[in-house]
Amino acid sequence: MTTDSRIVGIVDDDKDITILFQGALRSTARIRILTFTDPILALEHFLVNDRTYAMVICDSKMPGLNGIELLKKMKDLNQFVRTILITAYELDQHLFMQYAKMRIINGFLQKPIRLDDLRDEVNNQLLAYESDKKHPS
Secondary structure (H helix, E strand, O other): OOHHHOEEEEEOOOHHHHHHHHHHHHOOOOOEEEEEOOHHHHHHHHHHHHHHEEEEEEEOOOOOOOHHHHHHHHHHHOOOOEEEEEEOOOOOHHHHHHHHHOOOOOEEEEOOOOHHHHHHHHHHHHHHHHHHHHOOO
16 A cells, blocks of 8 residues: 555544644645544445555544443454544543553643644554554464
């Protein structure tokens, strides 16, 4: 898979956040970025394209399907996809630790997010994605 064919999905019910993140990542990564404000639509797209996704960046609180459950569904479909959970709220620490231990959540960023921190985390997760694809555990 070429670098340009990897999809990074950004899922947040705040359209301004998806636009901001898309702009920040477009300038630093050779990836195809797709944005969704509806987690159900994001999941539907993932169902059809799961093997082309390298990463999903997802807000924790959204209507219809929360971010943790969305990421779990995506990981069930593609174990290699890297996931970053973002939130402005307190998380259920027990659930978060459980999902982190199970590698459902690979990264975490607390809002407000510095765009440099976002780019750094995305680059780290893309490196981990490439490594995992070459040396599956």
